[in-house]
Amino acid sequence: MSRTRTALLAAMALVAGATGTAFAVDPGNAGIAAVPCTVDYKIQNQWSTGFTAAVTLTNNSAAKSSWSLKWSYAGDQKVTNGWNAKISQSGAAVTAANEAYNGQLATGGSVSFGFQGSYSGSNAIPATFTLDGVTCNVDGGGGPTDPPDPGGPSTRVNNPYEGAKVYVNPEWSANAAAEPGGSRVANQPTGIWLDRIAAINGSGGKMGLRDHLDEALRQKGSGELVVQFVIYNLPGRDCSALASNGELKADEIGRYKTEYIDPIKAILADPKYASLRIVTTVEIDSLPNLVTNTGSRPTAVPQCDVMKANGNYVKGVGYALNKLGDVPNVYNYVDAGHHGWIGWDDNFGPTATIMKEAATAEGATVNDVHGFITNTANYSALKENNFTIDDTVAGKSVRESKWVDWNRYLDELSYAQAFRSRLVSAGFDSNIGMLIDTSRNGWGGTARPTGPGATTSVDTYVDGGRYDRRFNAGNWCNQSGAGLGERPKAAPAAGIDAYVWMKPPGESDGASKQIPNDEGKGFDRMCDPTYTGNPRNNNNMSGALPDAPLSGHWFSAQFRQLMQNAYPPLS
Numbered sequence: 001m002s003r004t005r006t007a008l009l010a011a012m013a014l015v016a017g018a019t020g021t022a023f024a025v026d027p028g029n030a031g032i033a034a035v036p037c038t039v040d041y042k043i044q045n046q047w048s049t050g051f052t053a054a055v056t057l058t059n060n061s062a063a064k065s066s067w068s069l070k071w072s073y074a075g076d077q078k079v080t081n082g083w084n085a086k087i088s089q090s091g092a093a094v095t096a097a098n099e100a101y102n103g104q105l106a107t108g109g110s111v112s113f114g115f116q117g118s119y120s121g122s123n124a125i126p127a128t129f130t131l132d133g134v135t136c137n138v139d140g141g142g143g144p145t146d147p148p149d150p151g152g153p154s155t156r157v158n159n160p161y162e163g164a165k166v167y168v169n170p171e172w173s174a175n176a177a178a179e180p181g182g183s184r185v186a187n188q189p190t191g192i193w194l195d196r197i198a199a200i201n202g203s204g205g206k207m208g209l210r211d212h213l214d215e216a217l218r219q220k221g222s223g224e225l226v227v228q229f230v231i232y233n234l235p236g237r238d239c240s241a242l243a244s245n246g247e248l249k250a251d252e253i254g255r256y257k258t259e260y261i262d263p264i265k266a267i268l269a270d271p272k273y274a275s276l277r278i279v280t281t282v283e284i285d286s287l288p289n290l291v292t293n294t295g296s297r298p299t300a301v302p303q304c305d306v307m308k309a310n311g312n313y314v315k316g317v318g319y320a321l322n323k324l325g326d327v328p329n330v331y332n333y334v335d336a337g338h339h340g341w342i343g344w345d346d347n348f349g350p351t352a353t354i355m356k357e358a359a360t361a362e363g364a365t366v367n368d369v370h371g372f373i374t375n376t377a378n379y380s381a382l383k384e385n386n387f388t389i390d391d392t393v394a395g396k397s398v399r400e401s402k403w404v405d406w407n408r409y410l411d412e413l414s415y416a417q418a419f420r421s422r423l424v425s426a427g428f429d430s431n432i433g434m435l436i437d438t439s440r441n442g443w444g445g446t447a448r449p450t451g452p453g454a455t456t457s458v459d460t461y462v463d464g465g466r467y468d469r470r471f472n473a474g475n476w477c478n479q480s481g482a483g484l485g486e487r488p489k490a491a492p493a494a495g496i497d498a499y500v501w502m503k504p505p506g507e508s509d510g511a512s513k514q515i516p517n518d519e520g521k522g523f524d525r526m527c528d529p530t531y532t533g534n535p536r537n538n539n540n541m542s543g544a545l546p547d548a549p550l551s552g553h554w555f556s557a558q559f560r561q562l563m564q565n566a567y568p569p570l571s
Helices: 170-177 209-220 253-268 287-292 302-310 312-325 345-359 412-425 458-465 556-564
Strands: 005-008 014-016 022-025 032-034 037-046 050-059 068-072 078-083 086-090 093-097 110-118 129-131 134-137 164-166 192-194 224-231 277-282 330-335 371-374 433-437 489-493 496-500
Touching: 037 129, 037 134, 078 086, 192 209, 209 224, 209 253, 224 253, 253 312, 277 312, 287 302, 287 312, 287 330, 287 345, 302 312, 312 330, 312 345, 330 345, 345 412, 371 412, 412 433, 412 496
Parallel strands: 164 224, 192 224, 224 277, 277 330, 330 371, 371 433, 433 496
Antiparallel strands: 005 037, 014 022, 022 032, 037 050, 050 110, 068 093, 068 129, 078 110, 086 093, 129 134, 489 496
């Protein structure tokens, strides 16, 4: 199942011959005559006021050195911009002509272009197409695309967050509301982490996948609702950290498929849940590890080398995308790290490449990827406003500061927008959207700078002005001084589908000391406040809060800190 919805246009049945040429069958006699051209008009995405479409034109007549395809709309559709064709519109009539680079159209050859449009009411499919004045298809065949019954299947949209409420997890909400002042944020939507096989059906008295989906239907009412799940149980999970190691061993890809992904897919595909918009965040902290923490790099970790060699991260992500992408109302977003991990030149391009590799593994295609998510469960500031990457202080670029350390990005918004463009260049759909996890990147309170630091040196300038107060952007565990970030919202910036709280604030990143458990979670020194670091954080202190419980368990002290340092502040 791709993210596109196809309407094949033919007044008569089109029968593909052995050569791939389409023919029109006249139902009144047995004769078959070749039609001069065929058109495949696909509505890729549609929302309440607009849509995107992809058109493929196949020429079955004499070869052409230029072409012009025309159609008319029955409603008030308006083409607002297009690509790979010169598109103009006069009233209801639309003309798409070749660009200089795609005018050649051989016999049997095809050309594709796309566009974005607006509409109101119904978005009827064009009835007639002509190529250079000759009719290709006579009838639309797809009919109008009216809004669905509120209780019926959800119409696939470009941005699932637009025009929709987002599910509030009652278990997280109760924990938040029980804290002093927690009622101010207890109604915020957060992600549900399916971090072990047992989480699918619920364990330890917690709600399972069906329980959450049933509650989502109750919260939905007659409107649209997004429910967010984190798919997080790869074999050899999180090879560079111990706190979030999982239950599956490095070679247990079979169990991952049959005991984890397949049952999740079966539940999500239940027609009972077809009216929900289901967002999946697929396997955080996996694919980027294969780029940054392998081989001869000083940050290399033996377990990451194992996962790169056995291919089970790539296979696992591909399998998840393939299976979950088959469910029409599932929107897959793949984890894309964060700017303080992937923002350097030697990480940026290779990470996009491995994303493409995973998205085309195990039967998946790029159409199974609706978008990507950055900063999941991390702390990188959304936008650093007190300096820019192009500033120069005391003869040195901001990129030379110890904090930036030659990174090309200062914050998550600039990184997410740039990485989105790189992913499109790597072969992903031009309509992909990005999510940014803002659950813990507010960095407010009294420590929030109001301007740049002193211009004594580039380091005083940057350190005095940066919102992110970590010792190093590689620090990730229960960070001291962090605050709640922007509240979840849809379409907040260009290319960004939503700001989300995919990591539920107040749930620990890992224990600050060894705690025996049956959840497969190890003790990671990065969660120990006395730890002096490693090459992955340039040997800085960990910056972790003390007395933290196991990852995923409620951490009251962290939640209270996050509220205290929230930015925007809580009212």
